[in-house]
Amino acid sequence: MRITQGTFSFLPDLTDDQVKAQVQYCLDNDWPISIEYTDDPHPRNVYWDMFGLPMFDIRDASGVMLELKACRERYPEHYIRISGYDRSPGRQTTALSFLVQRPTHEPGFRLDRQEASDRQVRYSTHSYATDAPAGERYGRSR
Amino acid sequence: MTGIPDETSPSATTSAPSPAAHVVPPRVARPTNQIDLGAAYRDSQIQELLDEIDRDLVGLVPVKTRIRDIASLLLIAKLRENAGLATDRPTLHMSFTGRPGTGKTTVAMRMAKILHRLGFVRKGHLVVATRDDLVGQYVGHTAPKTKEVVKRAMGGVLFIDEAYYLYRPENERDYGQEAIEMLLQVMENQRDDLVVILAGYKDRMDTFYGSNPGFHSRIAHHIDFPDYDRTELMTIAELLLAGQQYRLDAESRRALDEYLERRMVQPHFANARSVRNALDRAKLRQASRLISGGGIITAEELTRIDAADIRQSRVFLDAPDSAREAASDDGR
Numbered sequence: 279m280r281i282t283q284g285t286f287s288f289l290p291d292l293t294d295d296q297v298k299a300q301v302q303y304c305l306d307n308d309w310p311i312s313i314e315y316t317d318d319p320h321p322r323n324v325y326w327d328m329f330g331l332p333m334f335d336i337r338d339a340s341g342v343m344l345e346l347k348a349c350r351e352r353y354p355e356h357y358i359r360i361s362g363y364d365r366s367p368g369r370q371t372t373a374l375s376f377l378v379q380r381p382t383h384e385p386g387f388r389l390d391r392q393e394a395s396d397r398q399v400r401y402s403t404h405s406y407a408t409d410a411p412a413g414e415r416y417g418r419s420r
Numbered sequence: 421m422t423g424i425p426d427e428t429s430p431s432a433t434t435s436a437p438s439p440a441a442h443v444v445p446p447r448v449a450r451p452t453n454q455i456d457l458g459a460a461y462r463d464s465q466i467q468e469l470l471d472e473i474d475r476d477l478v479g480l481v482p483v484k485t486r487i488r489d490i491a492s493l494l495l496i497a498k499l500r501e502n503a504g505l506a507t508d509r510p511t512l513h514m515s516f517t518g519r520p521g522t523g524k525t526t527v528a529m530r531m532a533k534i535l536h537r538l539g540f541v542r543k544g545h546l547v548v549a550t551r552d553d554l555v556g557q558y559v560g561h562t563a564p565k566t567k568e569v570v571k572r573a574m575g576g577v578l579f580i581d582e583a584y585y586l587y588r589p590e591n592e593r594d595y596g597q598e599a600i601e602m603l604l605q606v607m608e609n610q611r612d613d614l615v616v617i618l619a620g621y622k623d624r625m626d627t628f629y630g631s632n633p634g635f636h637s638r639i640a641h642h643i644d645f646p647d648y649d650r651t652e653l654m655t656i657a658e659l660l661l662a663g664q665q666y667r668l669d670a671e672s673r674r675a676l677d678e679y680l681e682r683r684m685v686q687p688h689f690a691n692a693r694s695v696r697n698a699l700d701r702a703k704l705r706q707a708s709r710l711i712s713g714g715g716i717i718t719a720e721e722l723t724r725i726d727a728a729d730i731r732q733s734r735v736f737l738d739a740p741d742s743a744r745e746a747a748s749d750d751g752r
Contacts, residue, residue: 333571336571336572336574337543337545337572337574337575337576338542338543338574338575338576338613339575340574340575340610340612340613341572341574341575341613342571344567344571344574345571
């Protein structure tokens with residue numbers, strides 16, 4: 279199941295040139311970029327791990343692409359996303375966030391029903407990938 | 421572009437048209453054989469930048485000539501590319517050598533603008549780095565540090581001041597070597613993304629290149645900045661003062677001229693930078709002279725620097741005292 283998170287996620291995966299153009303758009307708006315990765319794609323998992331430091335002071339997208347390449351090499355089977363942070367007063371939030379890599383095989387989610395008191399049913403989504411311990415979920419990272 | 425047969429072979433362009441050439445339809449790859457050089461030059465707006473350099477930078481004739489050459493080369497490379505001719509992106513890494521205060525950083529900043537105007541770098545900003553920014557303090561610290569600087573410089577120009585400090589032959593475990601290797605790799609592989617300019621004293625840069633031949637061969641343009649002569653330094657002084665709305669009268673101009681004559685032969689003379697420092701000290705003396713004088717003054721007096729303000733300098737005392745003032749501005 280192809281997960282859809284962040285901007286552009288209903289489009290086909292972006293090519294490197296398209297990613298670069300989006301990154302340049304962020305930088306032109308003065309949004310510092312950070313690269314984050316995870317192997318826990320649960321939609322409520324908002325805290326992904328950051329790859330390196332947030333990239334302030336970068337003016338050109340090729341610097342970010344260099345770091346993205348390093349991240350892809352390090353985590354070839356993880357989800358990787360790029361976020362641009364708008365630090366301007368009044369906004370101070372993630373302005374753009376999109377996936378730039380996904381694992382080759384995405385097993386998807388299972389719906390769990392929990393019987394509670396008074397015939398209540400509680401639902402939860404369970405990612406099949408998280409049955410394996412972290413780091414071994416989508417093939418081993420290097 | 422697909423249909424560009426033999427663009428590299430000279431015969432394709434130089435041979436006289438054979439009778440058959442009239443029969444075949446004109447090639448699509450070269451819709452026009454004429455390129456208006458003048459228009460291309462005007463469109464690129466390099467002339468404005470070159471004029472600006474001519475206006476703002478005194479002297480430096482060999483440097484200006486060289487910049488003009490490089491600008492023309494880049495323009496031609498652009499035109500060739502537009503015409504569909506085979507062009508390797510020219511190597512643009514440069515080395516600026518010269519004594520302190522000869523305008524290396526200033527020219528580097530202008531260079532970044534020229535390269536940006538011609539589209540050889542995407543952003544045209546200048547990142548200045550020295551050994552401290554590139555070389556780490558412990559094992560494994562250098563690579564991320566250098567990478568950080570390189571990433572910041574992407575799309576612009578990376579200016580490495582006093583580059584020879586990167587290489588310390590006396591300490592074989594120095595981390596500078598690691599930074600050098602990374603830079604060499606970047607200069608080779610990321611030629612499209614950034615331009616590296618190394619700067620420093622001529623003789624020390626020469627030994628640096630001698631021990632790192634990889635650098636020397638990757639740098640296409642070696643530009644040597646000559647020292648300024650006295651008249652040029654005077655012009656610089658006038659330009660600096662005019663920019664700050666100060667002025668010299670005939671008397672003080674003569675005093676400054678004499679000051680320069682003495683200062684130039686002293687150690688640690690740093691060309692334009694020494695001039696700037698001397699003027700700053702003259703302004704200091706002018707201010708205290710005006711304050712201690714008290715009374716009512718005119719705006720004209722606020723802008724004028726007297727000969728006395730300059731002649732109080734220790735340079736006018738005879739050695740060995742004069743060496744002290746010289747030592748206090750060792751080119752920083």
